[in-house]
Amino acid sequence: MTESDGRERTARARACDVPTAGVKAYEEGAFAEFRDEVEQVWNENSAYWDDYMGEGNDFVNVLCWPVTEKLLAVEHGQSVLDIACGNGLTSRRLGRLGARVVAFDVAEGMIQRARRRTSAADGKIEYHVLDAGDEQGLRALGRANFDSALCNMALFDMAEIEPLFRNLFSLLKPGGCFVFSMVHPCFNQADATRYSEFEDRDGELITTYGVRVSRYMTPTMRRGLALQGQPTPQPYFHRPLDMLLNVGLRAGFVLNGIEERAFPATHPPGRRELGWGPNFSEIPPVIVFRMQRQ
Ligand SMILES: C[S@@+](CC[C@H](N)C(=O)[O-])C[C@H]1O[C@@H](n2cnc3c(N)ncnc32)[C@H](O)[C@@H]1O
Numbered sequence: 257m258t259e260s261d262g263r264e265r266t267a268r269a270r271a272c273d274v275p276t277a278g279v280k281a282y283e284e285g286a287f288a289e290f291r292d293e294v295e296q297v298w299n300e301n302s303a304y305w306d307d308y309m310g311e312g313n314d315f316v317n318v319l320c321w322p323v324t325e326k327l328l329a330v331e332h333g334q335s336v337l338d339i340a341c342g343n344g345l346t347s348r349r350l351g352r353l354g355a356r357v358v359a360f361d362v363a364e365g366m367i368q369r370a371r372r373r374t375s376a377a378d379g380k381i382e383y384h385v386l387d388a389g390d391e392q393g394l395r396a397l398g399r400a401n402f403d404s405a406l407c408n409m410a411l412f413d414m415a416e417i418e419p420l421f422r423n424l425f426s427l428l429k430p431g432g433c434f435v436f437s438m439v440h441p442c443f444n445q446a447d448a449t450r451y452s453e454f455e456d457r458d459g460e461l462i463t464t465y466g467v468r469v470s471r472y473m474t475p476t477m478r479r480g481l482a483l484q485g486q487p488t489p490q491p492y493f494h495r496p497l498d499m500l501l502n503v504g505l506r507a508g509f510v511l512n513g514i515e516e517r518a519f520p521a522t523h524p525p526g527r528r529e530l531g532w533g534p535n536f537s538e539i540p541p542v543i544v545f546r547m548q549r550q
Pocket residue numbers: 294298299309339340341342343344345346360361362363366386387388389407408409410413414415416482
């Protein structure tokens with residue numbers, strides 16, 4: 257084993273095995289070995305995802321879309337890149353706002369479903385099968401070609417995000433912005449457990465809902481569910497906020513928008529997504545960022 261092999265293995269072990277609390281050992285490429293699994297799993301899940309998700313669920317409609325739409329502020333005729341578009345749910349919404357949309361996803365099954373769902377009424381949408389880690393494929397989308405880019409609930413599904421941020425800088429026009437919504441890395445990740453506690457406080461019955469976070473600082477890969485009942489659990493890549501945002505800042509973006517989103521206390525209790533609902537109105541499962549190319 258060479259010295260550099262040793263360093264690589266140590267970095268990977270720190271990133272993926274049981275990590276030492278507080279040690280940030282992530283290096284670019286540390287999760288690269290999971291790229292094929294991501295593609296395979298999302299292909300396996302694409303029919304289930306499309307059948308369940310259709311044109312949107314509460315997670316998208318209540319937590320993500322109102323903010324992403326506002327932060328993107330798409331104008332008629334603008335060109336928008338929809339990254340990891342899944343079944344094209346947001347691509348069609350952008351198309352109906354009058355944008356010219358280029359959308360891509362690593363899973364061919366998703367793109368097939370997206371094409372099947374899309375009609376002339378959805379505007380101008382071009383779909384591609386592409387891995388956001390494929391720098392050559394990203395470059396082929398052109399230079400300064402897009403007014404803005406969206407990645408709705410998918411950066412944490414990507415084994416690598418550095419190639420995407422690096423290439424987005426040249427894909428976007430100067431001043432162009434990148435809006436991305438995420439499962440909140442502080443509260444909605446594998447090592448943040450939701451709980452409810454029931455107590456009799458001097459005759460008053462009180463239930464408290466909360467989140468216990470046992471690990472945050474170290475990037476980790478854990479498999480989990482995006483939708484209850486999906487055929488195969490998918491890899492989730494947890495990155496703490498500073499690590500995540502620094503990838504964008506290093507690529508030349510500035511952060512100029514941020515919103516955290518929780519279901520309101522008035523949200524119908526029966527309509528929950530993976531256990532999130534009105535009982536957790538003080539804890540945001542979603543965070544949305546806007547970064548702008550300088
Ligand atoms: C949770 S779904 C979200 C889909 C869509 N953005 C939406 O809002 O409905 C995550 C998507 O990310 C895609 N994905 C994961 N890694 C990717 C990568 N490296 N490049 C492109 N797409 C990727 C998956 O195939 C999947 O369609």
